[in-house]
Amino acid sequence: MxxxxxxxxxxxxxxxxxxxxxxxxxxxxxGDGEPEGLVPAPVLAVVGRPNVGKSTLVNRLLGRREAVVQDIPGVTRDRIAYDALWNGRRFTLVDTGGWEPDAKGLQASVAAQAEMAMQTADAVLLVVDASVGATTTDEAVARVLRRGDVPVMLCATKVDDDRLTSDIASLWRLGLGEPHPVSGLHGRGSGDLLDRILDILPESPRDLGFGAPGGPRRVALVGKPNVGKSSLLNRVSGEIRSVVHEVAGTTVDPVDSLVELDGEVWRFVDTAGLRKRVNTASGMEYYASLRTKAAIEAAEVAVVLIDAGEPIAEQDQRVITMVEEAGRALVLVFNKWDLVDEDRRLAMKRELERDLVRVRWAERVNISALTGRSVTKIAPSLRTALASWDRxxxxxxxxxxxxxxxxxxxxxxxxxxxxxxxxxxxxxxxxxxxxxxxxxxxxxxxxxxxxxxxxxxxxxxxxxxxxxxxxxxxxxxx
Missing domain, CATH: 3.30.300.20 (K homology (KH) domain)
Incomplete structure (x- = not known):
């Protein structure tokens, strides 16, 4: 300076x-900028069966790498919203997990998120793998979409050259109109597809009964895997917004949600659990770590969730260090407090004095995301931290x-x-x-x-x- x-x-x-x-x-x-305003934009949901290239296509339509992509099915599990811009018009692009009929376990929760995206979108883009053709799963999805009152457009992806052009005609039998060939990997036909998307999207989104004036403060939910970040997001949002499963690492992409908490609208971002250092992670975990780091830097305040039933781990301290280095306000939330007995409370008191002495200034809240215990105490702590951050x-x-x-x-x-x-x-x-x-x-x-x-x-x-x-x-x- x-x-x-x-x-x-x-x-x-x-x-x-x-x-x-x-x-x-x-x-x-x-940064001294003011929070961004909440600008309504029409919503386009991208749906289809697993591993047809939805996330690759989403990145191509956005013009940047946002969604985590890997050559295995089931990487995307939640419905993730991204801000898109084409020809001067803004719209929201929602990436979803693979939809399958009669799914069980974790895949059933993923399919439920895709169905929710279809119901709340202003238009739907059904993605079909042109190299395989229409499968029974594609036909089942098409039947569901034909019964709805939302505009639907059919996209045939993985059309990297002219050899598949003749096979695309068979997709007319899905009853969703003309299939639009595109290559998410190489970008072939993506501009024409975006022009057609703007044609079917309304100028303003549907009124779904939720809105707020001004710009909500941005809150990032971070922590190691399986500490209850997605459960907390679902609790404060009042809906199944993020897929929850006992398997650690369920969340991969950051899940963005507007939440009304204690009479104020906040923008909560559920992030992937940080298991390793970013430079030692690989594959899907590496890109998930990068997205989590970017979510922390884009937030104004970070809520670091810690499992109260387990000793404070090195990974918990590493997450706190990431928030400190990013210069963001900090609130420490000890989740699963309903499972803590008297002996664990005494042990935790010693751990706080030993391991978290450098962040004594952080607000601390004890909650249970499963039962909803003391969740309302999070909002006052967020306001206190942000007031200090702005002072x-x-x-x-x-x-x-x-x-x-x-x-x-x-x-x-x-x-x-x-x-x-x-x-x-x-x-x-x-x-x-x-x-x-x-x-x-x-x-x-x-x-x-x-x-x-x-x-x-x-x-x-x-x-x-x-x-x-x-x-x-x-x-x-x-």
Missing amino acids: SEYDEDTLTEMGRLGLDPSEFTDADLADG RVPTGRLNGWLSEVVNATPPPVRAGKQPKILFATQAATRPPTFVLFTSGFLEAGYRRFLERRLREEFEFTGSPIRMSIRVREKRSRK
């Missing part, structure tokens, strides 16, 4: 400080407080000299970023001391604080 705002320059001039005498330091600015301290008040603290506890002597703190200012919010102008280097311990006192004085609860030191340059003698 080489330039200072007017308030900072005025205060530095009053103290007789020259801004050019201080070395520049890199500041991590969390700005006036320069005059900050320097008055800093003078009192330094006079009572001066910085330690270093190399025979005691550094002086000449001036301080808050350079940014989201997260709160402070710059200290000094005559020498400040020890890490003293900086932690200042951060702790700063939190106590100005109530920065639930938000990380970044502190940068700028040392006055020595002028060369002429």
